[in-house]
Amino acid sequence: MRAAVTKGKSMIVTEVADPVPQEGQLLVRTLACGICGSDLHALADPDAFMETTRRSGGTPYDPRDGLVFGHEFAGEIVEYGPGTQRALPVGTVVCGPPIGIGPQGAGIIGYAPMYPGGYGEYMILNEALTMAVPGGLDPKVAAITEPFSVxxxxxxxxxxxxxxxxxxxxxxxxxxxxxxxxxxxxxxxxxxxxxxxxxxxxxxxxxxxxxxxxxxxxxxxxxxxxxxxxxxxxxxxxxxxxxxxxxxxxxxxxxxxxxxxxxxxxxxxxxxxxxxxxxxxxxxxxxxxxxxxxxxxxxSFGAMPNEYGATLNDIAEGRIDAGSIITGTVGLEGIAGAFDDLADPEAQAKIVVTP
The missing domain is CATH 3.40.50.720 (NAD(P)-binding Rossmann-like Domain)
Incomplete structure (x- = not known):
């Protein structure tokens, strides 16, 4: 698949292996992924990012070493891994909290090499944490569920x-x-x-x-x-x-x-x-x-699945206008420029990637 991959303190768009869903996981095609300020900080100061993660009890992976960022995502189910319930049919648009769980271990999607994020064409998600996007909700808006659930x-x-x-x-x-x-x-x-x-x-x-x-x-x-x-x-x-x-x-x-x-x-x-x-x-x-x-x-850090689900409902039912903060959309080739643009608050507030 094509993906924007970190290299040093920048990113390059290249071909990488498609992720393969394992026990209890789904393969999804990425439809939209928000660029988070955490991604900007991780790339700009990877040593501080890793030290903060380590000291707070996480497992840090070096952001300079070939990660596919992107933890604010919406995608479309294309394939089931083994041992899945298959409650949502292929083609369902889904989103969910960026929690990777499976035989590969546990990690935050987009910050762990075994769980590539939404800056690539495909992702693997844990079926139990995947939620159907309510009908009619734009995937770009559904992707904003993650920061708003935080x-x-x-x-x-x-x-x-x-x-x-x-x-x-x-x-x-x-x-x-x-x-x-x-x-x-x-x-x-x-x-x-x-x-x-x-x-x-x-x-x-x-x-x-x-x-x-x-x-x-x-x-x-x-x-x-x-x-x-x-x-x-x-x-x-x-x-x-x-x-x-x-x-x-x-x-x-x-x-x-x-x-x-x-x-x-x-x-x-x-x-x-x-x-x-x-x-x-x-x-x-x-x-x-x-x-x-x-x-x-x-x-306060991150969000639990129930908080994510409640926020998704708030957005879908119109109580929260999450789409109003989206100020730009780019493809994979535009991510590097988008990182620069987000440094200027008058230029952009939230940019969404559509791989």
């Missing part, structure tokens, strides 16, 4: 309550997904912050209540106006008097050094910071500030 998990793990204020820092695909899930579940106000006017406009289309340009104003100066006690003294007094006011959750979807400390400094006492952006460089924070404010700092 956002769904972050929202669920945040414990945000009804009426709590949400601040979303960074409006890449994950941040936009967080905005979409918050609004689909009736939360608000949702304040969406990004330097890019284009990405702020996308957040507005997904229902964000307020848009903030961090170059013009702080995302942290609205707490009092929105009824959120800001200081530890105010929070304690509210608890003693039974007038606690609103809570707040800050979703950090940027993932670059310095942002987490800014969130700690700007967060109101007793609030939660959800760390969703994956910073792969060393960073420095001041724990004393977080402790004194009694902040909850939580991480």
């Amino acid at each position: 956002a769904a998990r972050a929202v669920a793990r945040s414990g945000i309550g009804a009426g709590d204020v949400a601040v979303v820092l960074g409006l890449g695909p994950i941040g936009l997904g967080v905005v979409a899930h918050l609004k689909a579940r009736g939360h608000g106000p949702v304040l969406a912050a990004d330097f890019s006017p284009k990405r702020r406009a996308l957040a507005e289309g997904l229902g964000a209540d307020e848009l903030i340009d961090p170059g013009a104003g702080s995302p942290y100066d609205r707490w009092a106006d929105l009824g959120v006690p800001t200081t530890t003294v105010e929070r304690i007094a509210g608890e003693l008097l039974g007038t606690t006011g609103r809570g707040a959750v800050i979703f950090e979807c940027v993932g670059v050094p310095g942002i987490l400390q800014q969130a700690i400094d700007g967060a109101p006492a007793g609030s939660t910071i959800m760390v969703v952006g994956v910073c792969m460089q060393s960073d420095r924070i001041e724990p004393g500030v977080a402790v004194s404010k009694e902040l909850d700092i939580r991480g």
Whole structure:
């Protein structure tokens, strides 16, 4: 099959062996695959990518050494492996979480050599984790289920309550997904912050209540106006008097050094910071500030199959307009250029590959 294969810190389009489905697996023809920011980071800084994966308990494979990226996918079933139930007929358009399981071992699809991703013409998927794309849903939009399911998990793990204020820092695909899930579940106000006017406009289309340009104003100066006690003294007094006011959750979807400390400094006492952006460089924070404010700092990574399935239904039934964030489409030969384009937030937000 033809595939875009990593070579050093770039990619080349070449012929590679077709993947062969084994016990409990399906062979699918790739119809669409989103380009994820994780792919850009892995190729740009493979050593940091592997070290982060290793230290968090994963099995790292060198991104410079012939991987076929692509973990946001939709495809069409073309062949069954042995021992499959064959509940979905050949020709069914499917998608699913990027979890590779089988006799080859386990790994993340697109980041393990035994599970080539959607930057190739064919993939192998575990039958038990494969979901039929609801009729009429564009495969390109179905592919966006993966990043939006990551956002769904972050929202669920945040414990945000009804009426709590949400601040979303960074409006890449994950941040936009967080905005979409918050609004689909009736939360608000949702304040969406990004330097890019284009990405702020996308957040507005997904229902964000307020848009903030961090170059013009702080995302942290609205707490009092929105009824959120800001200081530890105010929070304690509210608890003693039974007038606690609103809570707040800050979703950090940027993932670059310095942002987490800014969130700690700007967060109101007793609030939660959800760390969703994956910073792969060393960073420095001041724990004393977080402790004194009694902040909850939580991480969120990936999504479980049930979260993926629920997100797919939200998209298919129109509660979430995932297709609105797609700003470009390329073939295999256009992937390298797309990686460059995605470095400019005013040029592109989400590019989908159609092999």
